[in-house]
Amino acid sequence: MNTINVREIKKMRLERHWSQEQLAEMSGLSIRTIQRIENGGNAGLESLKSLAAVFEINIIDSDKKEEIEQIRKEEEYIQNLKGFYKLLAIAALSLVVPVFVAINDSNWSFFLWMLFSWAVLLGIYSLNVFDFFGEAWKKKMIAKKFKKK
Structure with missing residues (x-):
């Protein structure tokens, strides 16, 4: 182009x-x-x-370069923040599983672990499906990071 x-x-x-x-x-x-x-x-x-x-x-347009660069930075920040929250949720799941298995060392432990894992994974997926990270959240995070009103 x-x-x-x-x-x-x-x-x-x-x-x-x-x-x-x-x-x-x-x-x-x-x-x-x-x-x-x-x-x-x-x-x-x-x-x-x-x-x-x-x-x-x-x-x-020289007048718009700064505005375009700011929008690019904001979008990059939001993508990084979303990735962080998703990774944090997965990390929490991977830390909870060994503790859960150790506490419930019985015949039901594997079933309960699977049930718990699926519930957490569905919960994480529902964050995207139900637009938890939607426009309102995005604007709030941008305002917080870049001190906008």
């Missing part, structure tokens, strides 16, 4: 012989937004993403 500056959008549109109306329709933006961007006005991140998809490029 090529990269391009926001200020070259009009040039790219004209090279393709597209009208502002056509670009607006393809990008899902309003004609007024296209006009504002082409005249050097501010473009929101979502507008830039829409235009990048239409032109099949990465759009670079």
